[in-house]
Each structure stands twice: as C-alpha cells, then as structure tokens.
C-alpha cells in the first residue's frame with residue numbers, strides 16, 4: 001500500500017503509548033518514523049515488509065513491551081556501525097529487563113530492524129516474546145547476565161583493532177591508565193571457542209572475572225555496562241585502547257604502568273570518572 005505524503009514522525013516515548021493505533025495506521029499505508037532525540041530510529045511500516053530471517057513463533061501485534069529499551073538497542077547498534085565499531089550484522093547487544101533480557105535478532109541488518117524484531121529471552125535462553133531467532137551468541141549474553149547481576153547491558157562487536165589483537169591472542173596490558181575503564185589492571189583475551197557455543201560462554205566468563213570487558217581470541221570483543229549507553233561508551237574506549245596499543249607495538253615495547261599505579265587509577269575511577277565498577 002502506498003503512503004500519503006511525508007512520513008509521520010513520532011517520538012519513541014509517545015509511540016509507546018500510542019503503539020496499537022500507530023500500528024493500525026501503518027497497516028493503512030501511513031509511513032510512520034519513530035524518532036529519538038530528533039533522529040529516526042525505526043520505520044513502523046517496515047514491520048510488515050522487513051522479513052530477512054526465518055520468523056519463528058507468532059508475529060508480534062499490538063503493543064510492544066519495553067519499547068523504549070528496544071529503540072535504544074537499535075539506535076546503539078546503528079551507531080556502532082556508523083562509527084565503524086562494528087561491520088554488517090556481526091555484532092549483537094542485550095539489555096536486562098524485568099524477567100529476562102532483550103537481545104538483537106540473529107543475522108538481521110540493523111537498518112531494517114524495528115522494535116518488534118528485538119527478542120525477549122529468559123536468563124536460560126528461553127524465548128519469551130518475539131517472532132525472530134535471538135542472536136546466535138545468546139549463550140554468553142545469558143551467562144554473563146546471570147553471573148553479573150549489576151550488568152544492565154552487553155555489547156559484542158568485531159571492531160577492527162580489538163579483533164586484530166584478539167587474533168594475535170593478545171589482551172591489553174596496563175600500557176595506558178584508561179585500561180582501568182574495563183574494571184581491572186588489564187583487559188584479558190578469552191581463549192578461542194566456536195561462536196555460539198557454551199564453551200565460548202565459559203571462556204568469556206573466565207576472562208571477565210572482575211572486569212567489564214574482554215577480548216575474544218580470533219573473534220572480537222565484549223563489554224558490559226550499567227545500561228546500553230554506558231556499554232557503548234566503554235566499547236568505544238576499548239577499541240581506542242586497542243588501536244593505541246597496536247600502534248605503540250608497531251614501534252617498540254610499550255612501557256607498562258605498575259600494578260600499584262593501576263590500583264590508584266582504579267580507586268580514582270570509583271569516585272571520579274563515572275565508569276561503573278565490576279560486579280564483584
């Protein structure tokens with residue numbers, strides 16, 4: 001059905017309350033764009049046209065629970081791709097909600113994603129709400145959320161510099177004080193395990209012990225946050241540190257800060273920088 005005129009722009013906060021009516025209007029062919037802080041984050045019309053993966057379960061109709069958190073996830077995933085922190089559909093994200101977590105669907109283009117495409121699963125991975133398959137990495141999202149109750153969000157990306165280090169089996173040592181944003185004296189690299197497996201979840205959990213970020217050998221990186229914007233900020237910082245460390249390594253062996261100095265930094269971060277501390 002063809003749309004009449006310019007798209008109707010609706011703020012995410014308003015859309016949540018009017019969702020059933022907006023959905024009905026979109027079915028009549030009205031082009032409705034959901035915006036957040038003035039930026040378009042989703043096009044309601046595409047709920048009925050954007051099918052890029054095999055749907056499972058029953059299509060979602062009517063009000064979508066946790067609508068705003070879903071738009072936050074989509075916006076963050078798009079930002080990750082916009083700034084080169086992730087490529088294509090390879091990364092994934094989850095956010096803790098009442099009764100479980102919201103997680104990005106498997107293999108779906110972020111530009112095609114609408115709030116109803118985000119899947120709600122329980123802490124054991126059971127599908128609770130949604131018509132798509134959850135990210136193939138749901139194992140480590142569930143295990144980390146379970147083990148670290150203060151983690152509100154998890155981001156996983158194949159960002160270039162962190163992944164390059166991870167392909168060398170290297171973590172990030174205390175070459176720069178900002179390593180402390182990952183919650184400890186260094187950022188570890190989890191040993192390799194096949195994507196989507198419980199073995200990978202085990203390896204990630206070990207590498208995260210006392211930390212808010214880790215690299216994953218021959219794969220990518222993972223960060224935690226109080227919420228998704230905190231996780232995004234940390235992902236940008238970890239990728240920046242990886243780039244700086246690689247650049248320093250290209251010339252020589254970087255000087256490392258002592259454990260004592262890193263402990264001073266970690267103490268200062270608790271009260272000064274606003275960076276969240278590990279869930280220990």
Ligand SMILES: [Zn+2]
Nearest residue numbers: 090156219220
């Ligand atoms: Zn991955």
